[in-house]
Amino acid sequence: MQVPAAAPAPLAPDALLVEVAWEVCNQVGGIYTVIRSKVPATVQGWEDRYCLLGPYFAQQAQSEFEPYDDYQLSTLSDPFAGAVREMRKLGYDVHLGVWLVTGRPRVVLINPYQAYPQLGQIKSDLWHHHGIPTPDHDDLLHQVEAFGHLAKIYLQTLAAEVVPPQRVVAHFHEWMTGVAIPALRREQTPLHIVFTTHATLLGRYLAMNDPNFYEHLMLVDWEAEAKRFNIETAVRIERAAAHGSHVFTTVSELTVRECIYLLDRIPDAVLPNGLNIERFVALHEFQNLHQQYKAKIHEFVMAHFFQSYSFDLDKTLYLFTSGRYEYHNKGFDLTLEALARLNYRLQQSGLEGNVVMFFITKRPFHSINPQVLQSRAILEEVQETCEAIERQVGERLFYAAAASQDHRLPDLSSMVDDYWKLRYRRTLQSWKTTNLPPVITHNLVDDANDDILNFVRGANLVNNRHDRVKIVYHPDFVSPTSPLFGMEYGQFVRGCHLGIFPSYYEPWGYTPLECVARGVPAITSDLSGFGDYVMQNVPQHEDKGIFVVQRQEKSFDESAEELTEMLWQFVLLNRRERIMQRNNVESNAEIFDWKNLRVYYDRAYTLALERQ
Known part of the structure; x- marks a missing residue:
């Protein structure tokens, strides 16, 4: 599979494309990023022959969806609008409008709850016709089943609106929309159907529960395992969608094996995921942005650590990992093991500097740790006191300089009022503590059984003064409303030096790709779709700041040692070398732009149009 050199030409004008996803105007999972980021490139190629279809949930749609009013709807002459008008005549609650993202694509949203009165019949049909129990x-x-029924009706109405030689390609993402496919095929609806599984549902469950998932894959009894995990209905829907589609696709060469053994169909094509790189390009600004957001991380680190002890921030590297809390699948276990080994190496080496490692994930918690909040609040008071002293000294120094006949610098301490001296001392006294900086920023619901915390406690990697690797575990996603960071996740990424994502199971993996798009080096693994794609398609990828840990056919210990060595080599870089590396990362990010990767999707659509 080669990286295409340029964006593909638009398909024949007789083809319409409907992309069906649960995440259209509905930010509930990783596929939201795939769909949303791909929109500008897809609109560029398909223009007004492209439309998205998804479920209507009022609260989620409110911020992302702009519906057409009745007058606008009545004036549109395209088949997408015609099908909406026909459904409305029949009493269906269906909406046509614009998704408020770059590219502003046409969107049809259908309220799934209106089909609840027919659920009994829908479930009966799925069982009798397709062997899917609910x-x-x-x-x-x-x-899911109600929306699938309504999506089928919309697509059948759309197919009736289309005048030959015009044809319709319907592209379904994941099992949650794939429920419509078997019924569309059984009723011989004139559509050309593409189905993409981004990760087989059963594969994700098995990988979380079997440390030797890849070795055991070909021996899996899919039906027994689906029942064991209580996901039989969803797995049967996924299998029916895979077998019912004209063209079956997945997102990486890694998931091809899963599809063969768990879904019993060889994918017709692999559709690698990209990003809308233009969103992140900051021309010559990205080094300045790194400094700007690193300064905000400095503020957090001072509040979190300096209450107990201080270290030189100019000689501190910020590393991070993020994503869904899957301790084994996401490689958190491997990352922690490598960090413990790196900590020992740094302690033995005598090198200057520290590493602060952030774990950004989502876990149930009661509240932010009051000690963490209080420390930040007191530090802000220290800052206000210092700024007040600065202003007072500045004014008095300027006056003294203008009035004085003496060229010597006056005693600056005498220019500070006793009130501010006393406030400065008291604030610092109330802030400083002998306690260790906490590893975790929040109070977890189940602190005793958290794998990350259990590892750091067992390894004594608990932010001791002598630890050269410090840990900050933030069990909530970074956002501008967070009182601890107060910035967007993308801004936080830009402020860091390196992203670490050595996943054991990752059908694609957007987190390292998001680093690359922002000019930040990243570590991935050969068991992630992204890492596998990089190894096959990006020559000298390490020179471009993308590092791939070998996990296929390697022991945990071997992979941990390789990751430790990667981190060690990164720590040894000087500032100039890190700047050059960030330049290389940023300048090569365009390899992963949707404008280049959209060609894989269009090839799948061309193949679907050739099949009846």
Whole structure:
């Protein structure tokens, strides 16, 4: 698979494209990033022949969806609008409008709850026609099956609106929309259907529970395992969608094996994921942005650590990992082991400097640790006191300089009022402590059984003064409303020096790609779709700041040692070398732009149009 040199030409004008995803105007998972970031490149190629279809959830749609009013809808002459008008005539709650993202694509949203009165019949049809059972009392499955029924009706209405030689390609993402596919095929709806699984549902469950997932894959009894994990309905929907589509696709060469053994169909194509790189390009600004956001991380680190002890921030590197809390799948276990080894190496080496490692993930918590909040609040008071003293000394020094006949610098301490001296001393006294800086910023619901905390306690990697690797575990996503960071996740990424994502199971992996798009070096693994793609398609990828840990056919210890060596080599770089590396990363990010990777999708659509 080669990286295409340029964006593909638009397809034949007789093709319409409908992309169906649960995440359209509905930010609930990683596929939201895929769909949303791909929109500008898809609109560029398909223009007004492109439309997205998803479920209508009022609260989520409110901030992202701009509906057409009745007059606008009545004036549109395209088949997408025509199908919406026909459904409305029949009493369906269906909305047509614009998704408020770059590219402003046309979107159809259908309220799944309106089909709840027909759920009994929908479930009966799925069982009798396709052997898919549905338990009672599972509302997500009910939403999925209701939406699938309504999506089928919309696509059948759209197909009736289309005048030959015009044809319709319907591209479904994941099992949550794939429920419509078997019924569309059984009823012989004239559509050309593409189905993409971004990660097989069963594969994700198995990988989380089997440390030797890849070795055991070909021996899996899919039906027994689906029942064991209580996901039989979803797995059967996924299999029916894979077998019912004209063209079946997945996102990486790694997930091809999963599809073969767990879904019993060889994918027709691999569709690697990209990003809309233009969103991140800051021309010559990105080095300045790194400094700007690193300064905000400095503020957090001073508040978190300097209450107990201080270290030189100019000689401190900020590393991070982020994503869904899957301790083994996401490689948190490997990362922690490598950090413990790096800590020992740094202590033995005598080198100057420290590493602060951030774990950004999502875990149930009661509240932010009051000690962490209080420390930050007192540090802000210290800053206000210092600024007040600075202003007072500045004014008095300027007056003294203008009035004095003496060229010597006056005693600056005498220019500070006793009030500010006393406040300065008291604030510092109330802030400083002999306690160690906390590893975790929040109070977890189940602190005793958290794998990250259990590792750092067992390894005594608990932010001792002598530790050269410090840990900050933030069990909530970074956002501008967070009182601890107060910035966007993307800004936090820009402020860091290196992202670490050595996943054991990762069908694609957006987190290292998001680093690369922002000019930040990243570590991935050969068991992630992104890492596998890089190894096949990006020559000299380490020179471009993308490092791939070998995990296939390697022991945990071997991979941990390789990751430790990567981190060690990174720590040894000087400032000039790190700046050059960031320049290389940023200048090569365009390899992963959707404008270049959209060609894989269009090839799949061309193949679907050739199949009946």
